Amino acid sequence: xxxxxxxxxxxxxxxxxxxxxxxxxxxxxxxxxxxxxxxxxxxxxxxxxxxxxxxxxxxxxxxxxxxxxxxxxxxxxxxxxxxxxxxxxxxxxxxxxxxxxxxxxxxxxxxxxxxxxxxxxxxxxxxxxxxxxxxxxxxxxxxxxxx
Amino acid sequence: xxxxxxxxxxxxxxxxxxxxxxxxxxxxxxxxxxxxxxxxxxxxxxxxxxxxxxxxxxxxxxxxxxxxxxxxxxxxxxxxxxxxxxxxxxxxxxxxxxxxxxxxxxxxxxxxxxxxxxxxxxxxxxxxxxxxxxxxxxxxxxxxxxx
Numbered sequence: 001x002x003x004x005x006x007x008x009x010x011x012x013x014x015x016x017x018x019x020x021x022x023x024x025x026x027x028x029x030x031x032x033x034x035x036x037x038x039x040x041x042x043x044x045x046x047x048x049x050x051x052x053x054x055x056x057x058x059x060x061x062x063x064x065x066x067x068x069x070x071x072x073x074x075x076x077x078x079x080x081x082x083x084x085x086x087x088x089x090x091x092x093x094x095x096x097x098x099x100x101x102x103x104x105x106x107x108x109x110x111x112x113x114x115x116x117x118x119x120x121x122x123x124x125x126x127x128x129x130x131x132x133x134x135x136x137x138x139x140x141x142x143x144x145x146x147x
Numbered sequence: 148x149x150x151x152x153x154x155x156x157x158x159x160x161x162x163x164x165x166x167x168x169x170x171x172x173x174x175x176x177x178x179x180x181x182x183x184x185x186x187x188x189x190x191x192x193x194x195x196x197x198x199x200x201x202x203x204x205x206x207x208x209x210x211x212x213x214x215x216x217x218x219x220x221x222x223x224x225x226x227x228x229x230x231x232x233x234x235x236x237x238x239x240x241x242x243x244x245x246x247x248x249x250x251x252x253x254x255x256x257x258x259x260x261x262x263x264x265x266x267x268x269x270x271x272x273x274x275x276x277x278x279x280x281x282x283x284x285x286x287x288x289x290x291x292x293x294x
Contacts, residue, residue, distance in 0.1 A: 003149070006266075007259035009291040094292045098259055112154035112245055119153075119266030123288065141270065144156040145241045 004101040004115045008122045009094040013129040015065035018095045021125060022068045022086050031125040031134035045073065050137050052146065055079060078110055095129075097122070116143055151248040151262045155269045156241040160276040162212035165242045168272060169215045169233050178272040178281035192220065197284050199293065202226060225257055242276075244269070263290055 010018060021027035028048070029036040035054070038046035046057045057070035060083070069085040082103035089096050099122060104111050120141050128134030135141070157165060168174035175195070176183040182201070185193035193204045204217035207230070216232040229250035236243050246269060251258050267288050275281030282288070 002152075003254065004152075004262075005149075005254055005259040006263040007256060007290065008263060009289070092292055096291075098256065107150065107152055109154060109245065112152040115151075115262070116153040116155060116266050116269065119263050120270070122263065123267070126288075141273075142156070143154065144243075145239055 002104045002107045002111065004099075004104070004111065004118055006097075006099040006119055006122055008097045008099065008126055009091075010097070010126050010129045011094055013095045015088050015090055015095055017129060018088055018097065019065045019068070021129060023062060029136060031128045031136050032121050033137040035137075046070065057084070061085070076110070078104065078108060097125075113144060149251045149254045149258065151246075151251070151258065151265055153244075153246040153266055153269055155244045155246065155273055156238075157244070157273050157276045158241055160242045162235050162237055162242055164276060165235055165244065166212045166215070168276060170209060176283060178275045178283050179268050180284040182284075193217065204231070208232070223257070225251065225255060244272075260291060 021031060023040050025036045025040060033048050033050055035049035036046065038044060040046060040059065042059055042062055044059050046059065048055045048057065054075060055072055056074035058073045060071050061067055061069035065088060067085065067087050069083060071083050072079040072081065074080065082101060084101045087098040099118065101118060120143065124134040124136060124140060168178060170187050172183045172187060180195050180197055182196035183193065185191060187193060187206065189206055189209055191206050193206065195202045195204065200222065202222035203220050205220045207218050208214055208216035212235060214232065214234050216230060218230050219226045219228065221227065229248060232247045234245040246265065248265060267290065271281040271283060271287060
């Protein structure tokens with residue numbers, strides 16, 4: 001098992017604002033993908049759609065201002081069953097997110113891509129919270145010819 | 148042992164240009180840190196300096212237009228002995244870099260930070276090669292209060 005790990009510091013935001021951007025369709029669609037739908041409650045399923053396909057995530061944990069965890073229930077084969085979590089904490093002026101996408105079976109080339117792509121979207125989240133403007137799909141930085 | 152993995156596609160560059168950006172002080176200082184010095188040859192040591200410190204890397208592999216590998220010989224404790232590699236290939240119009248920073252003993256919080264920070268600098272490399280302008284330190288995106 002191998003994991004994708006990231007840490008993101010956001011200036012002049014708050015735990016509540018950051019949590020909202022991770023737990024409402026309005027928030028998620030402003031930094032990850034415009035095409036976000038579903039039920040943002042424990043046990044609910046969120047649908048994230050991109051040009052080439054998408055992911056369905058079951059909501060496993062919702063701890064306000066602390067932690068969000070999803071499990072992938074549909075999407076690319078390598079993603080199914082993997083878990084994605086966001087742990088939040090405050091350090092002075094900075095809101096910190098510890099991000100983990102865990103449960104990859106093998107460190108395949110697609111995992112390398114997803115690691116960098118998660119960073120692109122997390123930087124979009126940082127921009128959204130710091131400036132009011134993210135760069136969600138389809139306006140994100142493209143990393144590959146097939147995107 | 149846990150690894151940081153990334154994949155970066157660069158449009159309208161070439162294997163030779165990309166290799167040059169990874170193997171000359173002029174190239175490295177245009178996307179990673181302005182303060183880059185040292186001997187870019189097999190067995191040579193490169194010094195990368197940042198505000199808060201830096202890294203010394205021994206050059207382990209130099210395969211033109213194919214692969215570069217360094218080993219950290221001085222820097223933060225968690226980095227010493229770890230290896231960093233860039234594998235290059237061409238896919239149509241895109242030059243692809245598979246990046247690996249391997250040999251971390253534990254998935255500590257600093258590793259989460261470095262994973263995202265490598266993505267920030269790889270996006271700077273992409274920008275340098277696609278537009279002629281990177282965002283090396285001290286002008287890169289800051290991810291933490293101590294940066």
